[in-house]
Structures are given as structure tokens and as C-alpha cells.
Amino acid sequence: MRYSLLALDLDGTVFDRTGHVPAENVAAIRRAREAGFRVVICTGRGLVECIDGLVAIDQRDPVVVAGGSIIADPISRRTLHRFNIHHELVAHAVRIVNSAGHAALVLKDPLEAGFDYLVVNPDGCELDPVTKWWFAKMKVNVQYAASLAHDPVPQATVRVGACGLGHVLDRARAELESTLGDNAVIHNFPAVVAPDHVKTLGSGQTLNILELFDKDATKWSAIQHLAKQWEIDAARIVAIGDEINDVSMIQGAGLGIAMGNAIPAVKSIAKHTTRRNDEAGVAHAIDQVLSGAWS
Numbered sequence: 001m002r003y004s005l006l007a008l009d010l011d012g013t014v015f016d017r018t019g020h021v022p023a024e025n026v027a028a029i030r031r032a033r034e035a036g037f038r039v040v041i042c043t044g045r046g047l048v049e050c051i052d053g054l055v056a057i058d059q060r061d062p063v064v065v066a067g068g069s070i071i072a073d074p075i076s077r078r079t080l081h082r083f084n085i086h087h088e089l090v091a092h093a094v095r096i097v098n099s100a101g102h103a104a105l106v107l108k109d110p111l112e113a114g115f116d117y118l119v120v121n122p123d124g125c126e127l128d129p130v131t132k133w134w135f136a137k138m139k140v141n142v143q144y145a146a147s148l149a150h151d152p153v154p155q156a157t158v159r160v161g162a163c164g165l166g167h168v169l170d171r172a173r174a175e176l177e178s179t180l181g182d183n184a185v186i187h188n189f190p191a192v193v194a195p196d197h198v199k200t201l202g203s204g205q206t207l208n209i210l211e212l213f214d215k216d217a218t219k220w221s222a223i224q225h226l227a228k229q230w231e232i233d234a235a236r237i238v239a240i241g242d243e244i245n246d247v248s249m250i251q252g253a254g255l256g257i258a259m260g261n262a263i264p265a266v267k268s269i270a271k272h273t274t275r276r277n278d279e280a281g282v283a284h285a286i287d288q289v290l291s292g293a294w295s
Contacts (some may be wrong), residue, residue: 002295005085005232006032007064007223007249009241010043010053011192013259018280019192021056024280029057032286037238040064040226042219044187044211044245046107046116047072049138050173064222066107067187067245069109069158069213071222081225083217085157090182093212094120094148094178098180100162100172102168106151107159113152115141122146131163132193159213163191166206173210185213188246189263211245220248240274240285242266255294257285 008029010013015157016022031040039057042064043050054063054074063074071081090106103121110116117135119142121127135142145151162169166188173188180186211276219241227237239246239253242262251269252257258270259281267273272294275281288294 003236003238003255003289004037005223005227005230005237006037006039006286006289007042007219007239007253008039009219009243009246010041010045010050012242012261012277013240013246014057014277014282015053018220021053022280022283024283026187026279027056027285028286035290038230038232039073040223042068042223042239042241042246042249044209044243046070046110046140047077047135048110048116048140059278062217062226064191064219064226067133067185067211067213067217068219068222068248069107069217070109071225077111079109081222082109082158083214083221084155084215085160085184085212085214087154087157088274089212090154090157090160090260091178092180093184096172096175096179097160097162097210098122098125100168101125101263102162102163102164102172103131104148105131105159105161105163106148107161108153109156109158110141112156113142117142118150118151118157119144120146120151127161134192158217161209161211163207163209166190166208169208169210172229176210176212180212181216185215185218187245196199214283218248220247220252223249224252238289240282242277256288257294 044067094104106118235252235254238255239249240257242259256270258267260276274285
């Protein structure tokens with residue numbers, strides 16, 4: 001078979017709108033493994049935030065989490081590789097996020113830190129309700145600090161983020177991009193929210209996630225790291241995704257596939273577009289690849 005590695009995003013891709021894995025996707029991923037594929041999940045979530053999805057598909061190959069900044073073993077939960085952010089970039093990002101009135105979400109390598117997030121929330125920078133809901137839902141281990149100076153493990157940071165109204169975070173992103181340039185990877189995209197939280201948004205408002213990584217930390221960088229170990233050429237990789245943080249792997253893979261619900265930036269660079277995530281689009285795409293219809 002021409003392809004031998006399948007890279008799959010989670011939210012908006014393997015997951016349906018309710019955050020569950022359709023049975024069709026579970027069966028198709030099993031068929032891909034039986035056909036000889038290594039299946040690598042590539043998600044913006046931290047490891048603890050995607051365990052239920054990994055269990056649902058019986059994931060045993062390494063997973064790319066935290067937007068590409070960590071490669072982890074889903075069984076032992078051991079970190080296999082990570083792309084740290086230099087502390088000066090972390091400090092700069094935290095200042096900009098806090099100045100926008102938001103708590104800064106400093107993601108850690110939990111293996112070294114012993115916890116998942118350090119929330120830096122000085123006076124006037126309260127943690128938003130959606131993030132509180134998410135942390136409780138995912139049973140995330142969180143520590144809080146009024147200042148980054150109180151970070152007990154600064155060397156273990158892989159991402160700085162924030163959750164808030166899209167237009168507010170757009171300004172913060174613009175400031176980060178203008179000051180950091182090519183020294184970091186910066187994303188700003190819609191957040192996963194509960195229905196009750198959606199109802200609280202005003203007309204035309206969106207709730208977004210702003211994220212900053214080391215310049216070398218992308219989903220594609222992490223996939224390449226694994227592919228090199230497994231002696232798999234980029235031309236033999238299939239990648240499926242829907243959001244801005246999937247662009248690097250859709251563009252780099254031998255076969256990039258966009259979800260039917262993908263943003264235009266993903267669809268414009270993908271070779272094929274499958275069905276939506278609520279229509280088991282991953283299963284449809286896998287079957288097209290296995291049959292040879294998509295190459």
C-alpha cells in the first residue's frame with residue numbers, strides 16, 4: 001500500500017459535535033490498522049483532555065498532543081518528546097494575555113511538572129467560566145499563581161494560551177505577532193464550549209482560544225519526528241483535519257484531507273474533502289484511501 005501513517009485530528013474530525021467518536025470512525029480506524037497503518041492522533045488538547053477519545057479508538061501508537069508540542073505514550077502517559085517554549089517568550093505572552101484582561105493558561109509537560117496547567121491570574125484577570133467548565137469536565141490538574149514569577153517548573157512549559165471573546169483575542173494575537181514575529185507559532189480559533197455557554201454569547205460574538213508555541217512546535221513537526229523513527233517518508237502519510245492548527249500537517253502530508261466542516265484555509269490546501277464530522281467523515285475518508293479511490 002502506498003500509505004502507511006494516518007494522522008488524525010480530534011475535535012471537528014474524529015469527534016462529532018458532542019465530543020464523542022462515532023462507531024463508524026472506530027470501525028474505520030480499526031480497518032486502517034489492520035491494513036498496516038500506524039495511526040497517530042494529533043490534537044490541540046493536552047493528554048489528560050483526550051484520554052476518553054483515545055480509549056474509544058483503542059489508541060496504542062504514540063499521540064501528538066498540545067498542538068504538536070508534546071509526543072506521548074497513551075498507555076503509560078509518558079512524554080516521549082517535547083518542544084519547550086523559551087521562558088522569555090512565555091513571560092512576554094503572559095504579559096500580553098493578562099493586559100487583555102484574561103488569565104494566562106500556561107500548559108506544562110505533566111510528567112515533569114506534576115500538574116497540567118499553571119493559571120496566571122493577577123487581580124482583574126479572572127478565569128473565564130468556559131475554561132472552568134472545561135477543567136472540571138476533563139479533570140485537569142491546575143495550579144494558580146498571581147504572577148509567572150511563582151511558576152515552580154518554568155522549564156516544563158510548552159504552550160501559553162487564553163480563552164475569551166474572539167475580537168478581544170484578535171487584538172492580543174496581533175500584538176503577539178507584531179512583537180514576536182517568526183519566533184513563535186500563534187493560533188486563534190473557536191473554542192469547544194457547552195451549549196449553555198453558547199447561549200450567553202451576544203449576536204455575532206465568538207469564544208476563541210489563543211495559543212502560542214515554540215516556532216518549531218507544530219503538529220507536522222511532531223509527525224515528522226515519529227515518521228523519522230519509523231522510517232516513513234512524508235509521501236506515505238495521510239493527514240485529516242479541520243482547523244488552523246491542522247494546516248501544517250495537511251500541507252506536509254503526502255495526502256492531505258479536509259473535513260467537510262473544515263475552515264477554508266484547510267480546504268484550500270487539501271487534496272480531497274470528506275464528509276462532515278457529524279457524518280463520520282473520517283470513516284468515509286479512510287475507506288476512500290483503503291479502496292484506492294483517493295491517492
